[in-house]
Amino acid sequence: MTDQTENPLTLYNSLTRTKEQFIPQDPKRVTMYNCGPTVYSYAHIGNARAAVVADVLFRVLRHIYGEDAVVYARNITDVDDRIIQSAKETGLPISEITEKYARIYNEDLAALNCLPPTVQPHATQHIPHMIEMIQDLIDKDVAYESDGHVFFDVSKYEDYGKLSGNTLDALRGGDRVGEGEVARKKNAADFVLWKPELHGVGWDAPFGRGRPGWHIECSAMAKATLGEVIDIHCGGVDLKFPHHENEIAQSCCANDEKVFANYWVHNEFLNMGSEKMSKSLGNVTLVHNLLKEWDGEVIRLALLKAHYRSELQWSERLLSHSKIQLDGWYRRKAKTMDVKRDDTDWVFGALYKDLSTPIVLTAIGGMSEAFDKTLNIIFHSEEDGSDKTSADLISEAAYFKRTFILNANLLGLLQKDPEDWFKGNASSDEAAEFDAIAKRREEARAKKDWPAADAARDEATARGIILEDGPDGTTWRKA
DSSP, rough: OOOOSSOEEEEEEETTTTTEOOOOOOOTTTEEEEOOOOSSSSOOOHHHHHHHHHHHHHHHHHHHHHGGGEEEOBBBBOOHHHHHHHHHHHHOHHHHHHHHHHHHHHHHHHTTOOOOOOOBGGGGHHHHHHHHHHHHHHHSSEEEEEEEEEEEGGGGGTTTTTTTTOOOHHHHTTTOTOOOOOOGGGSSEEEEEEOOTTTTTTTTTTTEEEEEEEEHHHHHHHHHHHHEEEEEEEEEEGGIIIHHHHHHHHHHHHHTTTOOOEEEEEOOOEEETTTEEOTTTTTTOBHHHHTTOHHHHHHHHHHHHOOTOOOEEEEEHHHHHHHHHHHHHHHHHHHHOOOOTTEEEEEOHHHHBOOOHHHHHHHHHHHHHHHHHHHHHHHHHOOOOSOHHHHHHHHHHHHHHHHHHHHHHHHTTTSSOOOHHHTTTHHHHHHHHHHHHHHHHHHHHHHOOHHHHHHHHHHHHHTTTTEETTEEEEEEEEO
């Protein structure tokens, strides 16, 4: 466990709208929940931002409290009307659709260097917990049955709207998009907990055979995997209302008015140019497609360039700059220097101040440049205007390298061996071909056969690789 006395972790709590020092209920079991995907299609880059933000927080918490002390749940929603409809249209079993897209989601996030969650509950595995929670809400007279449905009565929960700022008076003007059950409700703002079966898909319950509403799923899964009160709940700002607001209402009522989550961490939208990404605008970018063109670490760095509570302008230029930046860091990581961790390892304070990743990234860049400069002084006898000894400089260089790598690792960056990084995702057959091209240039240069050396270089360029000549021969890397 890391001492937090001098530099405590602070987080902006969306519920209180203030930055607060993070104090877990139990430092030996820190709990966090993040809303995962509805697995009927591919995840988009906006989904990825929420996952990467949560992953950075997960890594920081593990660094502070210990890897085994943090329990992170990220769910899979594998029962949903869109999934049921997709199964009907394609003729495929629901499980085949959900297992496919859940696997792809996990693979895509792994490519972005997201650690696997401690637990990944699936909605279909927790239907009994949902039914139990709904029945409890009915028994407590905060939910009611109506024409095969069960609704939560928002008028029975005084704090409804505290997270999002929506008041009941403002919500009485009409029904929310997607409910379509105004005639069955006592109040237009009431939300559905249980619906009749759809296309033969449903589960038996005391209040009728049917399927759960979206909001009850996360409440039941969070309680089953983390407990009645969790430390941190994460998610995109688009989920603040109605999803997270409804989670709070039903969970607090089901758990005898206990707080559902002590800290709420919401990341902002991602913009494509000047517009927010949305299906209606047709500007949705899928992570799966981006990974065909860019290394996952490039995408991750791009997502961290803006503070998580600020909107992020997404562009090809942002990705290109991130690739160049990582190339520079990996070159420095490859340079020989002892970087064993010790008690002096230093985490940039901005990381503990509401996960201020842009400031940390700037500091990482500065520290990596300081490492490079110190190496030049050591190996090339460059003057630095000081009277430091060689031993002092070597120790200083090791510190610079250790610090920039440690902080980059805490952001989920610089996870690869430099040689693997520069060779990209080349297959073994491609690598053998590229090795042969590099060897031809090396041999041509040794014979001073410049036309042949140029021909090898041109062939490499055409194949999307760059040849680099050095004292130890010619090597290649992906452009």
